[in-house]
Amino acid sequence: MKPLFVRGPSATFRVIMAVMLALGLMVADHRFHHLDVVRSTLEVVIYPMQYVASLPAQWLRSAQGHLDNEVELRRANDDLQHENLVLKGRLQQFESLRAENMRLRDLLGSSFDVGERVLIAEILAIDLDPYRQQVIINKGTNSGVFVGQPVLDAQAVMGQVIRTNALSSTVLLITDANHALPVEDNRNGLRTIAAGKGPSQELELLYIPKNADIRAGDLMVTSGMDERFPPGYPVARVKTVRQDPDNPFTTVIAEPTARLDRSREVLLVWSLNLNPVPPTTPPALAVDAPAPAGNH
Structure with missing residues (x-):
């Protein structure tokens, strides 16, 4: 094997x-x-x-x-x-x-x-009453603010101071129904009074004859006749011109050129021609004018 x-x-x-x-x-x-x-x-x-x-x-x-x-x-x-x-x-x-x-x-x-002394102030509060066109600013008598002082924004006239205290002031806007301001047509020098219409935030130009030369688009400026607002500052621009048979005057509505509902800062003006109103004097209108003939 x-x-x-x-x-x-x-x-x-x-x-x-x-x-x-x-x-x-x-x-x-x-x-x-x-x-x-x-x-x-x-x-x-x-x-x-x-x-x-x-x-x-x-x-x-x-x-x-x-x-x-x-x-x-x-x-x-x-x-x-x-x-x-x-x-x-x-x-x-x-x-x-x-x-x-x-x-x-x-x-x-x-x-x-x-070209004169000015002071910038900030708006603190707005009066929510639709029939009162007023704002409160953060400058008062400690800053030299006085009753009757003109208030402007970057565009035009806003109103005037009607009440003051040490730290703040109340400004009456030109659209308030209790405010009236002497103005003139920047195109031809026609003088009139711009009265506030309250809630509509418009102005009515008073006592304009029916044959007056005024038309939509005209710029109305301060005339300085009240010796309170410096002359030549924009106030409003004519919006409508209407002839009413029942009214002896022309009904003219103007729109303020100031940004009344948008401005946050305002300009307080000291004019060399203005004499401060004593704080004890009650607030007054820019012009003591009778009630307008037309409807507000």
């Missing part, structure tokens, strides 16, 4: 031969580079296996990178949103400051036109 296993060299001999062969290959590769071609061929052959083996690690690093990027992006997005909110809030403040600066520049421009 043949044996099942053929005995060959011993295990020790095989190990010694393998070591010697390995040493020989190492010397031949190091000194003569005979195995470079073999190594390159083996690298090409095993590259797919290396690539497949490295895929889990690459996927893990990629997933970790995506998670880190997402967390960083979310953090950066939150920071940018907070910064954007702060900047928007500051922008709103800057817009308000810019608008206020423009209003103050307009008022200062008016003060240069006046």
Whole structure:
């Protein structure tokens, strides 16, 4: 019988031969580079296996990178949103400051036109009664404000001071039904009286003859006849001219050129021709005029 296993060299001999062969290959590769071609061929052959083996690690690093990027992006997005909110809030403040600066520049421009002592005041409150056109400003007798003092905005005449205290004053607007102001047509010098119409926030020009030369669009300015308002300041612009058979005078309605419902700052004027009215004197109209012939 043949044996099942053929005995060959011993295990020790095989190990010694393998070591010697390995040493020989190492010397031949190091000194003569005979195995470079073999190594390159083996690298090409095993590259797919290396690539497949490295895929889990690459996927893990990629997933970790995506998670880190997402967390960083979310953090950066939150920071940018907070910064954007702060900047928007500051922008709103800057817009308000810019608008206020423009209003103050307009008022200062008016003060240069006046050419006399002026004071800028801020409107604190508005009388909500539709039949009383009054506002309260933050300047009083401590600032030299007096009863009867003219009040302007950047566009035109607004009214006059009727009450004062140490820290604030009440201003009667030209549209109040109890206010009347002598004016003249800037185009032809026609003199008349502009009386307030109350809730409509309009003015009626009184006692204008039917043959008078006045038409829509004419600018009415202060005439200075009351020795209270400086002459030549815009008051209103004629809106409608109507002939009423039952009225001996022409019915003329004018619209104030001052921004009565939008101004936040006003200009108090000291004219060299004005004498302050003592605080004890009761408030008076700019002109004591009889009631208009037309309807208000």
